[in-house]
Amino acid sequence: TYGLPGGGSSGMPRASAGTSHVLVAGxxxxxxxxxxxxxxxxxxxxxxxxSGGGGGMSVKVKALPVSGFFLDAPNLDGKPVYGxxxxxxxxxxxxxxxxxxxxxxNHTAGGASSSSSLAVPSSAESSSAASACFLAEHNYPFxxxxxxxxxxxxxxxxxxxxxxxxxGPGVANTSGTAExxxxxPSWEPCRHDSPAACTPxxxxxxxxxxxxxx
Numbered sequence: 208t209y210g211l212p213g214g215g216s217s218g219m220p221r222a223s224a225g226t227s228h229v230l231v232a233g234x235x236x237x238x239x240x241x242x243x244x245x246x247x248x249x250x251x252x253x254x255x256x257x258s259g260g261g262g263g264m265s266v267k268v269k270a271l272p273v274s275g276f277f278l279d280a281p282n283l284d285g286k287p288v289y290g291x292x293x294x295x296x297x298x299x300x301x302x303x304x305x306x307x308x309x310x311x312x313n314h315t316a317g318g319a320s321s322s323s324s325l326a327v328p329s330s331a332e333s334s335s336a337a338s339a340c341f342l343a344e345h346n347y348p349f350x351x352x353x354x355x356x357x358x359x360x361x362x363x364x365x366x367x368x369x370x371x372x373x374x375g376p377g378v379a380n381t382s383g384t385a386e387x388x389x390x391x392p393s394w395e396p397c398r399h400d401s402p403a404a405c406t407p408x409x410x411x412x413x414x415x416x417x418x419x420x421x
Contacts (some may be wrong), residue, residue, distance in 0.1 A: 229268045230351070235364075238275020242343045243306055245270035245352040270354040272343075277365060278419055279342045282372050283391055283412070289369040290342065297338035309349035310340035360417040364388075366398045370416060 229252055231245040249268035256266060279290045296302070303311060314337045339345040347356075373390035389395070396404035397413075405413065 225387045226266055229266055230271060230272065231268065232271035233275065234273040235275060238272040238358075239277060240275070241270050241272035241341055242346050242350065243341070245272075245354065246307060246350055248350045268352055270350070270352045271357065274359065274362060276343045276347070276356065276358040278369060278416070278421070279339070279344055280369055280416060280419055282370060283394070284373070286374070288372040288374050291374060293341050294338040297341040299346055302341060303337055306337070306340035307346050307349045310346050312336050313349070314339055314345075358420070360420055363398065366394075366413075370394075370412070372399060385394065391394065 216217045229248070231241055231248050233239075233241045245268070246389070252266055252268055277289065279287070279293075282288045297306075337350040340349075347354075368388040371394045372388050375387060394409065397406070402410075
């Protein structure tokens with residue numbers, strides 16, 4: 208049997224006496240949260256079994272992040288819009304206690320982020336190198352929970368709000384105006400109408416974005 212999420216104020220999975228598996232899953236922002244917190248859930252489940260006198264009882268925890276692998280990639284101008292936004296949120300929330308400890312240790316020690324094909328953008332605004340751990344591609348190599356990653360190469364949000372986004376003055380918005388998501392009007396047909404509407408140069412850009420997942 209599988210434990211279900213929402214087991215009370217702690218947010219830990221609700222598991223019956225016969226629970227053998229716990230699945231941590233989420234889509235979009237919930238998918239990103241799955242990357243960030245599956246190991247924490249697994250540790251807490253193990254602690255509860257141990258403290259509750261579970262003895263030889265074994266519960267397997269696995270993760271299913273869906274469409275949460277948002278790339279730390281530059282926009283069409285080569286600027287790290289999404290990465291900068293996420294790093295600002297990390298710093299504002301002082302979120303170091305909510306990310307993977309292995310990733311955190313690696314970055315605070317000055318190590319490379321991972322085997323990821325994308326380095327942490329040097330121009331991204333952040334007071335802490337550990338803020339990279341707030342992004343899926345830098346956190347994922349440090350996950351220990353068995354995971355089945357379900358993610359498309361392209362989706363409209365990433366094309367709008369990572370590839371074709373711009374930072375506005377102050378805190379960037381996502382309103383689809385001159386700054387924020389969808390800030391390159393020439394890309395509108397390619398992003399929303401049909402691949403046939405893309406120019407050869409736009410196809411090359413999309414293929415380069417796709418290759419970062421591989």
